[in-house]
Amino acid sequence: MGAPPTRPADRAFTRPRRRPIAAVAALAVLLAVAAGVLAGISTPAPRPADAPEGDFSAARAFRNVEVIAAEPHVAGSAANDRVREHLVGTLRGLGLQTEVQDAVAPEAGQLSGAAGGATLARVRNVVARLPGTDPTGKVFLVSHYDSVQTGPGGNDDAAGTATILEVARALTTGPRPRNDVVFVLTDAEEACLCGAAGFAADHPLARDGGVVLNLEARGSTGPVIMFETSRDNAKLVEIFGRAAPHPVGTSFAVEIYRALPNDTDFTAFGDRKFAGLNSAYIDGGAIYHTPLDVPARMDRGSLQMHGDNALGLAREFGRTDLGDLRAGHDDTYFPVLGGLISYPGWLTLPLAVAALLAVGALGWLLRRRGRATAGTLAAGFGLTLVPVVVAPLGAWLLWAAITTIRPGYAELLDPYRPVAYRLAVVAFAAAVLFCWYALLRRRVGPAALAFGGLAWLAVFGVLLAVAVPGGAYLTTLPALAGALAGFAALATRRDGPWPVVAVTLAAAVAVVILLPPVVLLFPALGMGMGAVAALVAVLLGLAVLPVVDLLHPRAGGQRGLLALRARRLGALPAAAAALAAVVLAGVGLAVDRFDAEHPVPTHLMYALDAGTGKAAWLSREEKPQPWTDGYVDGRVSIADDFPGLGSTELRGGPATAAPLPAPKLDLLSDSTSGDQRVLRVRVTPQRQVRLLTLHVDTSTATVRSATVAGRDVPVEPGDGKWGFGVVFHAPPPEGVEVTLTLVPRGGAVSVRAMDASDGLSSVPGFRPRPEGVGVVGSHSSEMLAVARTYPL
Numbered sequence: 001m002g003a004p005p006t007r008p009a010d011r012a013f014t015r016p017r018r019r020p021i022a023a024v025a026a027l028a029v030l031l032a033v034a035a036g037v038l039a040g041i042s043t044p045a046p047r048p049a050d051a052p053e054g055d056f057s058a059a060r061a062f063r064n065v066e067v068i069a070a071e072p073h074v075a076g077s078a079a080n081d082r083v084r085e086h087l088v089g090t091l092r093g094l095g096l097q098t099e100v101q102d103a104v105a106p107e108a109g110q111l112s113g114a115a116g117g118a119t120l121a122r123v124r125n126v127v128a129r130l131p132g133t134d135p136t137g138k139v140f141l142v143s144h145y146d147s148v149q150t151g152p153g154g155n156d157d158a159a160g161t162a163t164i165l166e167v168a169r170a171l172t173t174g175p176r177p178r179n180d181v182v183f184v185l186t187d188a189e190e191a192c193l194c195g196a197a198g199f200a201a202d203h204p205l206a207r208d209g210g211v212v213l214n215l216e217a218r219g220s221t222g223p224v225i226m227f228e229t230s231r232d233n234a235k236l237v238e239i240f241g242r243a244a245p246h247p248v249g250t251s252f253a254v255e256i257y258r259a260l261p262n263d264t265d266f267t268a269f270g271d272r273k274f275a276g277l278n279s280a281y282i283d284g285g286a287i288y289h290t291p292l293d294v295p296a297r298m299d300r301g302s303l304q305m306h307g308d309n310a311l312g313l314a315r316e317f318g319r320t321d322l323g324d325l326r327a328g329h330d331d332t333y334f335p336v337l338g339g340l341i342s343y344p345g346w347l348t349l350p351l352a353v354a355a356l357l358a359v360g361a362l363g364w365l366l367r368r369r370g371r372a373t374a375g376t377l378a379a380g381f382g383l384t385l386v387p388v389v390v391a392p393l394g395a396w397l398l399w400a401a402i403t404t405i406r407p408g409y410a411e412l413l414d415p416y417r418p419v420a421y422r423l424a425v426v427a428f429a430a431a432v433l434f435c436w437y438a439l440l441r442r443r444v445g446p447a448a449l450a451f452g453g454l455a456w457l458a459v460f461g462v463l464l465a466v467a468v469p470g471g472a473y474l475t476t477l478p479a480l481a482g483a484l485a486g487f488a489a490l491a492t493r494r495d496g497p498w499p500v501v502a503v504t505l506a507a508a509v510a511v512v513i514l515l516p517p518v519v520l521l522f523p524a525l526g527m528g529m530g531a532v533a534a535l536v537a538v539l540l541g542l543a544v545l546p547v548v549d550l551l552h553p554r555a556g557g558q559r560g561l562l563a564l565r566a567r568r569l570g571a572l573p574a575a576a577a578a579l580a581a582v583v584l585a586g587v588g589l590a591v592d593r594f595d596a597e598h599p600v601p602t603h604l605m606y607a608l609d610a611g612t613g614k615a616a617w618l619s620r621e622e623k624p625q626p627w628t629d630g631y632v633d634g635r636v637s638i639a640d641d642f643p644g645l646g647s648t649e650l651r652g653g654p655a656t657a658a659p660l661p662a663p664k665l666d667l668l669s670d671s672t673s674g675d676q677r678v679l680r681v682r683v684t685p686q687r688q689v690r691l692l693t694l695h696v697d698t699s700t701a702t703v704r705s706a707t708v709a710g711r712d713v714p715v716e717p718g719d720g721k722w723g724f725g726v727v728f729h730a731p732p733p734e735g736v737e738v739t740l741t742l743v744p745r746g747g748a749v750s751v752r753a754m755d756a757s758d759g760l761s762s763v764p765g766f767r768p769r770p771e772g773v774g775v776v777g778s779h780s781s782e783m784l785a786v787a788r789t790y791p792l
């Protein structure tokens with residue numbers, strides 16, 4: 001109404017006289033900033049074995065990686081005993097007070113709803129102490145030394161364990177720290193986080209709490225990301241930014257991590273008396289938990305980064321007064337060009353509201369200055385939803401199409417060589433954005449579209465500030481920078497250089513803030529959720545629209561052939577990006593083929609009922625690979641036969657019964673008082689096994705309480721026939737004693753015992769995998785379970 005009619009030529013933030021030069025200059029600045037961003041989150045060069053003795057050397061640490069990960073060493077195995085002896089010997093060799101905590105420990109948090117039932121393990125943690133000179137508290141360096149059953153854990157977690165050994169060595173060469181430093185190498189992390197839980201709950205050194213630095217690896221390469229902190233982290237984050245030489249961490253990661261199914265030992269230190277930081281490298285996830293997680297696949301740069309940070313933090317926490325580590329609030333923090341920026345979390349919402357108001361004011365000003373109308377601003381805002389929705393949707397469809405061509409990807413966390421696929425998703429997002437922009441630029445106008453982008457960034461900022469505060473900075477700060485640049489552009493001569501400078505600076509802010517999540521989300525979530533990275537890429541694109549506009553010919557003003565030519569030029573970026581997306585997807589398919597070095601993952605288990613002689617092959621694959629197809633057909637219910645496997649339905653097929661014994665169940669005592677019966681039994685595996693389970697048929701008795709190896713376990717009833725169960729990892733050869741207090745329903749109480757070992761090569765009918773067929777990285781791959789029901 002109030003705004004005068006405008007010519008399209010007037011609608012941009014900028015109208016440089018030398019448009020091509022401005023475009024090239026702005027792009028050059030953004031590319032340089034992007035290069036700086038990528039350098040800031042890259043790994044350092046690994047240091048050689050002759051690095052100064054006070055430094056962390058990846059080459060020295062790697063020698064320990066090779067010993068630790070020489071073979072699979074699941075908790076309870078002889079191989080794990082050998083690893084433990086090496087760790088104890090190494091730490092004692094450094095002159096540290098070293099002991100083994102041998103205990104039965106429950107799962108972290110005692111999750112009775114865990115697969116199969118209440119979970120415990122026999123654990124043997126290696127604990128060494130470097131006494132401080134004048135301690136104000138304890139610093140715990142934590143990693144797990146056990147591996148999964150399917151692979152040697154070359155990265156997971158020989159990386160963390162070898163890092164701690166090298167940090168311990170470096171710390172013992174210099175002056176002793178003021179605080180106690182305790183090295184905690186935990187057992188049975190893979191099974192149930194039981195080692196860490198047992199240490200945190202029961203070990204005398206853990207009694208008063210302290211600072212925990214947990215080191216992990218969920219892949220083989222990439223930067224070490226500090227992805228989780230304890231609550232009220234402001235002081236911790238400040239120290240992390242100051243003392244870690246490569247402080248890559250973001251408050252957004254915590255929110256992402258909580259949405260993922262992974263868990264680490266850090267969970268076990270959830271008690272308020274502990275504060276701490278959790279770090280891991282996560283790229284190269286294809287090998288995670290598989291036989292391919294061997295030392296040779298480790299990126300020594302990632303190991304160096306782990307070590308540099310762990311040593312820097314151990315030294316700093318070693319000298320800090322640990323009495324006042326808890327600030328009263330959480331920080332927002334993110335990596336900026338090799339450093340870390342942080343601000344108090346309580347600023348999140350005010351900043352988000354400020355950004356929203358600033359963008360609103362910009363819209364008002366644009367209208368007043370005649371650069372946009374109420375109609376075009378509304379159109380810009382509404383139509384911006386198109387790329388925000390289409391790019392992630394398209395990325396998801398793209399990956400669905402690629403997994404249709406290559407179904408083996410379904411069981412992989414990430415492809416073996418994902419780079420071309422990741423770039424294809426980014427190119428696709430760019431194509432969507434450029435195409436959208438080219439189509440609307442003349443009709444809606446550059447200023448109104450830029451406003452639309454900033455407005456959505458600001459709106460997301462407010463939504464995030466409320467729901468996911470640690471991630472709000474991602475959109476709030478680019479929106480704020482964009483609005484300020486808009487004000488600056490409007491305040492200066494439009495044909496001078498300053499508007500271009502202003503929008504380029506704002507775009508640089510967006511690149512600094514949004515490029516790291518685009519890069520890091522791909523390995524964090526895998527290609528199956530590449531849509532999330534595509535969304536962030538589009539948000540980045542929206543924040544840099546005024547620079548994108550410079551790639552186009554001047555908006556409006558031309559007629560006839562000139563206008564046609566301008567339109568064609570405007571379509572160029574979109575066409576180039578679309579072509580790049582197609583080519584890169586093709587390159588991905590060509591480069592990342594399955595072969596002997598990069599096998600297609602398959603999942604197979606064998607389960608035998610020693611009582612009935614019935615046996616089955618089982619697989620968790622949704623669409624079985626040809627190799628797996630030779631064993632399994634349709635879905636079968638296993639809830640009644642193998643409650644200890646923790647699944648209710650899997651793919652199954654008939655198998656020959658192997659001459660294997662079920663765990664033996666001995667009734668040690670049986671007493672009745674009133675309606676209650678107390679059964680004391682011993683369950684003893686008859687072969688070398690990794691886990692043991694015991695379930696009670698709750699249609700024959702109600703379980704009132706239960707004790708396993710002297711520890712009380714929760715008895716919340718579960719679903720199905722076997723309503724009560726316990727899972728015991730790494731059982732000792734002499735078996736596990738279980739006491740059940742129950743109310744029988746008249747008649748015998750039905751109890752089912754199962755144990756499981758690893759490796760199927762001895763099973764009749766098993767044919768070794770051909771070259772190019774591998775094993776899925778899971779806790780149940782290659783499991784051989786034997787069960788039997790006992791009436792008592």
Ligand SMILES: [Zn+2]
Pocket residue numbers: 148156157190289
């Ligand atoms: Zn693991």
